[in-house]
Amino acid sequence: MSSYILEMHQISKEFTGVKALSNVNFKVEKGEIHCLIGENGAGKSTLMKVLSGVYPYGTYEGDIVFEGKTQQFHRISDSVGAGIAIIYQELALFPDLTVYENIYAGNEVKRGAVIDWNQTIIRAKQMLEKVKLDVNPETLVKDLGVGKQQLVEIAKALSKNVKLLILDEPTAALNEDDSENLLKLLCELKEQGITCIMISHKLKEVISIADKATVLRDGKTICTLDGSKGEITESAIIKHMVGREIDDIYPKRDNKNYGERVLEIRNWSAYDANLGRHVVKNANLHVRKGEIVGIAGLMGSGRTELAMSIFGNPRGYKLQGELLIEGTPKSFAHTSDAIKAGISYVTEDRKGNGLFLLQDIKSNISAANLHGISKNGVINDNEEVKVANDYKQSMYIKAPSVEQLVGNLSGGNQQKVSLGKWLFVGPKLLILDEPTRGIDVGAKFEIYTIMNQLISEGMSIIMISSELGEVLGMSDRVYVMAEGAIKGELSIEEADQEKIMQLATQ
Known part of the structure; x- marks a missing residue:
């Protein structure tokens, strides 16, 4: 029996004459974390949408073999029924519903024709324990942070007996702690026999977590790198992704000639009446020309709030302090x-x-x-x-x-x-x-x-x-x-x- 849970053979997909995928081959072994990487527009998300039934059978060329059987997914529910779940970067949750309602939305726990809400809450607690999320299942999703919402999405997938979990840029909107917790969870799910495909642009995450990594470029399969053989390195990934070597991703500036202060803020504070607190506190900052x-x-920490308070204050904060442009006070x-x-x-x-x-x-x-x-x-x-x-x-x-x-x-x-x-x-x-x-x-x-x-x-x-x-x-x-202040x-x-x-x- 094949060790591959998924095999995609010669997958091609066109959009109005533009070939998004060209004879892509992609294989994933059961119980591994397989990263799918490539530049924006390389075809990663398109390939996963073919797999999950977003682009149904008949709209692409090639074969999908899942658990040894050739599949014809005509809709998303077909792939879900086979044990495939995909979580997109833009989370698909209902913010005004509770955690337990979101986990079992479309997959309701019923007694006869009636939803059994008590059993739903009990099972939701079990799913939350699996993803190590300590929240009351009756909490509204909109009251959770992005990191916790991501875990609710995974709990929702687990409630459907998922065998292959696909995550599209799962840490893009997360802070470092939430990202680290999510990666640890994926490793634990792997130990439980769940196979994961992760699309990510964060090379350090790929290097730290991937058993294998497949690189796409311009809609084509370039290579598959094996972590057990030490092939998943930053230089190798970049070389295969962009088709050339980039010695230093941060290009150097040889001449640093700073001029006069273009912007300066003094004792700058911004009070958000909706939150009832200061989002920027007594900030002092300057920027020179060049x-x-x-x-x-x-x-x-208040970084975006600081920027918005400087840029004409579109959020209507109550501002205090001085703002100077090239030495001239402005309001x-x-x-x-x-x-x-x-x-x-x-x-x-x-x-x-x-x-x-x-x-x-x-x-x-x-x-x-x-x-x-x-x-x-x-x-x-x-x-x-x-x-x-x-x-x-x-x-x-x-x-x-x-x-x-x-x-x-x-x-x-x-x-x-x-x-x-x-x-x-x-x-x-x-x-x-x-x-x-x-x-x-x-x-x-x-x-x-x-x-x-x-x-x-x-x-x-x-x-x-x-x-x-x-x-x-x-x-x-x-x-x-930190906490609205420049530390x-x-x-x-x-x-x-x-x-x-x-x-x-x-």
């Missing part, structure tokens, strides 16, 4: 005032707040600066196309044309469009909030290269990041936040992961 300033800290009543003063902000939530996914590239790039392509209130369509093509080229945006819908782009290319949108405004100071979250190593390198180019041209950057390697690799100075400032020469974490946990 400098990248990193802001580190755990999730909930912004709206984000448009901040933009006019030379500040741009690239949000961490590119899909929710950063981009118009149902519009094309050119419309997104021009959205924040329509005046730049207009005359007498009329948009010059030719100029809009020209500007968009210029950014498409300079930002390395991979798309057939600027008419491409942004929602159809990979995460890395969406992030470049978001960046181009705010660069078209012509800022002096660019605030980047989690600029490389959920994108692959090749796209990261390209964004870092763009950042260095902008700095060399005299721009200033504030970079908020949860990745300590990114903070240390790209920053000139680092501020560390310390470190030069890049003295900064290291231990010092940052000590400050972040004060």
Whole structure:
């Protein structure tokens, strides 16, 4: 009997003439953790959607063999019935329902034709114990943090007697502690005989947890690396993912010429009336021309709140303190005032707040600066196309044309469009909030290269990041936040992961 629980043979899938998958072969052994890796747009999620029935039998070419039997999944319920469950990066939970209702939604525990709620709660507790989540099953999902919601999703999958668990970027929105707990849980599920496929861009996670790792590039299988043979290394993964070797993912800047202070805040505080507390407390910070300033800290430390309070205060915080642009005191009543003063902000939530996914590239790039392509209130369509093509080229945006819908782009290319949108405004100071979250190593390198180019041209950057390697690799100075306060400032020469974490946990 084959040791493979899953075999996908010669899988091909097209979308309106674009080949997303081309003769992909993918095999997973029973009881292993198998990572599926590749650049954004490589075909990872498409392959898993073929497997789970999102793209039903007949819409692709090739064969799926699960537990030794050739399968024809016409809908998601078919794959679930066979023992396959997939958990996406955007969690599919009902926020206003309880934990136990979510775990058994669509798989209700019944006595005859009536739902047995008492038995549902009892079984939900058992599932929560399996994932080591100590919460009351009657808690509303919206009252849980993202890390706990992720565990509820896994408990939901386990309630359906899952044999193969697929996780798509499961730690993308988690802090380090929650990520570590999730990876430990996957190892424990492996010991219980559950096979896992994990899509991840975080190479350290792949190296630490994968028994095997399959690399896709441009919709094709490149190779499968075996952890037991020492083949899963950072350099090997990068080389196979991008088709070339990247010696240092953080490109160096040789000339660091800092100018005058572009931004300074003094005793800066922001009070959130909805929460009834200060989200930023007496912060003092400055950014010089030609400098990248990193802001580190755990999730909930106040980093995004600080950025929003500077960028025209769209959340309506009650602000105190001084804000100076090039030495001149400023007060912004709206984000448009901040933009006019030379500040741009690239949000961490590119899909929710950063981009118009149902519009094309050119419309997104021009959205924040329509005046730049207009005359007498009329948009010059030719100029809009020209500007968009210029950014498409300079930002390395991979798309057939600027008419491409942004929602159809990979995460890395969406992030470049978001960046181009705010660069078209012509800022002096660019605030980047989690600029490389959920994108692959090749796209990261390209964004870092763009950042260095902008700095060399005299721009200033504030970079908020949860990745300590990114903070240390790209920053000139680092501020560390915890509980809304800046706990310390470190030069890049003295900064290291231990010092940052000590400050972040004060």
